[in-house]
Amino acid sequence: MVLSPVETVACCSPLSRQPLTKQQADQVAPLLKALADPVRLRLMSLIASHEGGEACVCDLADPFELSQPTISHHLKVLHEIGLLDREKRGVWVYYRARTEALTNLAALIGTPVG
Amino acid sequence: MVLSPVETVACCSPLSRQPLTKQQADQVAPLLKALADPVRLRLMSLIASHEGGEACVCDLADPFELSQPTISHHLKVLHEIGLLDREKRGVWVYYRARTEALTNLAALIGTPVG
DNA sequence: CACGCGTATTGACGTCTGTCAACATAGACG
DNA sequence: CGTCTATGTTGACAGACGTCAATACGCGTG
Numbered sequence: 001m002v003l004s005p006v007e008t009v010a011c012c013s014p015l016s017r018q019p020l021t022k023q024q025a026d027q028v029a030p031l032l033k034a035l036a037d038p039v040r041l042r043l044m045s046l047i048a049s050h051e052g053g054e055a056c057v058c059d060l061a062d063p064f065e066l067s068q069p070t071i072s073h074h075l076k077v078l079h080e081i082g083l084l085d086r087e088k089r090g091v092w093v094y095y096r097a098r099t100e101a102l103t104n105l106a107a108l109i110g111t112p113v114g
Numbered sequence: 115m116v117l118s119p120v121e122t123v124a125c126c127s128p129l130s131r132q133p134l135t136k137q138q139a140d141q142v143a144p145l146l147k148a149l150a151d152p153v154r155l156r157l158m159s160l161i162a163s164h165e166g167g168e169a170c171v172c173d174l175a176d177p178f179e180l181s182q183p184t185i186s187h188h189l190k191v192l193h194e195i196g197l198l199d200r201e202k203r204g205v206w207v208y209y210r211a212r213t214e215a216l217t218n219l220a221a222l223i224g225t226p227v228g
Numbered sequence: 229c230a231c232g233c234g235t236a237t238t239g240a241c242g243t244c245t246g247t248c249a250a251c252a253t254a255g256a257c258g
Numbered sequence: 259c260g261t262c263t264a265t266g267t268t269g270a271c272a273g274a275c276g277t278c279a280a281t282a283c284g285c286g287t288g
Contacts, residue, residue, distance in 0.1 A: 015155075016162040016213060019177075025152040025159075032155070035223070036146035037246080038139040041129075045139075048130040057265065063133075070247055072266055091255055091264050099130060099224070106224025109149070110217040151276080171235065181278055186236055188276090205234055205285055 005031040006082035010104040014111040034081040048097035056092045119145040120196035124218040128225040148195040154188045162211035170206045
């Protein structure tokens with residue numbers, strides 16, 4: 001069975017516990033890559049910390065000095081990798097952070113502090 | 115005062131708590147970028163999970179079907195960003211995972227599970 | 229000192245990525 | 259139905275990135 005990146009990341013032991021297999025690393029790396037951009041990091045934090053854990057694109061474009069298509073592109077990257085859920089309501093599109101994915105990713109990177 | 119990426123990441127609230135500033139995102143993103151490569155992910159997990167939390171380069175090159183300079187390049191990336199400490203002992207070089215950096219990064223990405 | 233071995237650096241190459249301008253799509257509303 | 263507004267898609271381009279072959283460096287050992 002083939003797992004998506006967000007599914008894979010939930011299955012792996014923490015980095016410090018056991019070496020990742022090539023397959024696991026190949027799956028997880030794109031998740032990190034999606035987060036490894038200043039704009040996408042801010043987008044994730046804007047959405048995740050927004051009221052209700054979701055935000056409209058109209059709320060997201062303002063803080064950046066970037067064109068609207070560029071923001072749209074970054075949101076697509078985060079959505080396609082599974083870090084954001086997307087929902088259209090009338091004219092507006094709302095993105096919601098998949099916090100379990102973030103939590104699982106965090107658990108993979110750092111063993112929970114004792 | 116200017117903080118290094120590993121220092122910055124220790125200071126930020128989790129993504130879900132508060133939006134990252136542009137400055138914070140610009141500092142933290144390179145850390146994630148360093149991890150966002152399958153080879154470097156495996157290197158980190160190999161080193162972090164290795165006996166004593168450290169490993170010699172000679173232990174690290176074998177599992178990969180890559181040239182020695184390529185491995186050396188990836189280790190340099192992880193070292194320069196502050197995720198690996200480097201120590202030369204005689205002919206061999208040992209890399210040690212900076213687990214606090216990983217832990218802090220994990221805390222930034224995912225709010226600790228309750 | 230010269231050689232050998234482990235590791236790092238350099239230079240080159242193809243590929244991927246972030247960005248924008250221009251255009252497309254799709255609902256809402258008159 | 260046409261227009262307006264919100265969002266997504268396409269195509270293009272410069273810069274970054276992963277990889278390797280060739281070469282350099284540094285330290286034990288004979």
